[in-house]
Every structure is written in C-alpha cells, then in structure tokens.
Amino acid sequence: MSEKECGHHADKRRKIIRRIFAGLLIFLFLVLLAVLIIWAVLQPKKPSFTLEDATLFTFNLSAPNILTSVFQITVKSHNPNDHIGVYYDNLDAYAVYRYQQITLPTSIPPTYQDTDQFNIWSPFLYGYNVPISPDIGASLNTDRGNGNVQLSIRMDGRVRWKVGVFVTGSYRIHVYCLAFITFGSASTGVMVGNDAVKYQMNWGCSVSV
Known part of the structure; x- marks a missing residue:
C-alpha cells in the first residue's frame, strides 16, 4: 500500500x-x-415534616448554668411529589432553647424517599452538662416555673432529587419544629417509664430547601 x-x-x-x-x-x-x-x-415540591411526639428522659438545670437533657423525638417526613424521589444526606437533628443549641447533633441514616412516601425517624438527642449563658439559664428557670418550656427541634442536612435515572446535585435543607414541654400541674405529658414523660404533638414543621 x-x-x-x-x-x-x-x-x-x-x-x-x-x-x-x-x-x-x-x-x-x-x-x-x-x-x-x-x-x-x-x-419538585419540598418535603414536609411533622413532629409527632417527644419523650423527655432528663431535663435538669444545675448551677452554675449547666443543663443536662435527653429526649427521644419522632419525626415524620413526606415526599409530596408524584414523579420525583428524594435522597436525604448528612441529616442531623438537635434541640435548641431560645438561641442556644442544648444537645449534640444526632445523625439520621442516609435515606431514599420514593414518590408520595412517608418516613419516620425516632432519634435520641443527648446534651450532657451543656454550659448555657446566664440569661438563658434565667429564662429557662422562669419558663419551667411557669410550667411551659418552648424548644425548637431542628434538622439540617442535604437533599438530592431523583427524576427517572437522573439525580441532581445536593441542596441544603433546614427543618424547624416547635416543641412545648410542660411541667407540674400544667403538664400534658404521659408517664411511659421511670421518669420518662411522652408529649404528643403532631405539629407541622417549617422546611426550607
């Protein structure tokens, strides 16, 4: 050639x-x-979240302004989309009083939520010997004396959307739920064990993506 x-x-x-x-x-x-x-x-529509209940095991404020608290919460999430799935990644739950975080973040296992599917998570939230500011301590003592402490349960993480075989990049998700813990004669909780009190809530949460 x-x-x-x-x-x-x-x-x-x-x-x-x-x-x-x-x-x-x-x-x-x-x-x-x-x-x-x-x-x-x-x-795509953002997922919805509901705080179903909270069980209080420990909630003790000791001097000087040291808080120990242990909760178990039940959170239900719903994917309202008919054709889009949701991946939840790096989702952490924790409790906040006023503007201060009072428990460590608890990780939620990575989860895929199919179309129109519900998921329920029941993580424990732990905060042992957490130092809080004097004004937070004073407010907490006042609220507890009045028989009603308002907390917020928050969840932060990332979500990805699945359309057919295509999966998007990740987006930040922030969930904000109100939780009212009552004490004394005003308590609405039910004893479920030794010093454990369960509060039914079924309140919708604020969600931003």
Whole structure:
C-alpha cells in the first residue's frame, strides 16, 4: 500500500472517530435537555415534616448554668411529589432553647424517599452538662416555673432529587419544629417509664430547601 493510500485511510478513520464523538455529544445533549424539560415541567415540591411526639428522659438545670437533657423525638417526613424521589444526606437533628443549641447533633441514616412516601425517624438527642449563658439559664428557670418550656427541634442536612435515572446535585435543607414541654400541674405529658414523660404533638414543621 502506498503512502498516499495509507494517508487516505488514516483521514477516513479520523473522520469516523469525529462523527462518533459528535454523535455521542449530541445524544448526551438531547438526554440532558429532556431531563431539564421534565424537571421544569414537574417543578419538585419540598418535603414536609411533622413532629409527632417527644419523650423527655432528663431535663435538669444545675448551677452554675449547666443543663443536662435527653429526649427521644419522632419525626415524620413526606415526599409530596408524584414523579420525583428524594435522597436525604448528612441529616442531623438537635434541640435548641431560645438561641442556644442544648444537645449534640444526632445523625439520621442516609435515606431514599420514593414518590408520595412517608418516613419516620425516632432519634435520641443527648446534651450532657451543656454550659448555657446566664440569661438563658434565667429564662429557662422562669419558663419551667411557669410550667411551659418552648424548644425548637431542628434538622439540617442535604437533599438530592431523583427524576427517572437522573439525580441532581445536593441542596441544603433546614427543618424547624416547635416543641412545648410542660411541667407540674400544667403538664400534658404521659408517664411511659421511670421518669420518662411522652408529649404528643403532631405539629407541622417549617422546611426550607
């Protein structure tokens, strides 16, 4: 075979490779375009969360302004979308009084939530010997003396959306739930064990994504 013929075959191979590569790019572009169109049409709705109940095991404020608290909460989440699944990643739950976090974050296992599916999590929240500011301690003593302590249960993490086989990048999710813990004659809780009191709530939570 002459050098001219070899060069001709090499050019032909390069053209075929370029056409295959161009075809792949066009195919990927069309797939991505289809996914984006579906995404725009479906308009994913953010999940909803409900604080079902909270069980209080320990809630003790000792001098000087040291708080020990142990809870178990039950949180229900719902994916309201008919065609979009949700992945929950790095989701942590913790309790806050006023503006101060009073328990360590408790990790929720990574979860996939299918369309129109409910999930229930029941994590324990622990805060042993947590130092709190003097004004927070004073407010807590006052609220407890009045028989009603308002806490917030918060969950922070990331979510990913699943449309068909396509999974998006991750988005931050923040969940904010109010929890009212009552004491003394005003208590609405039910004893469920040694010094454990369960409070039914069934309150919707604020969710931002």
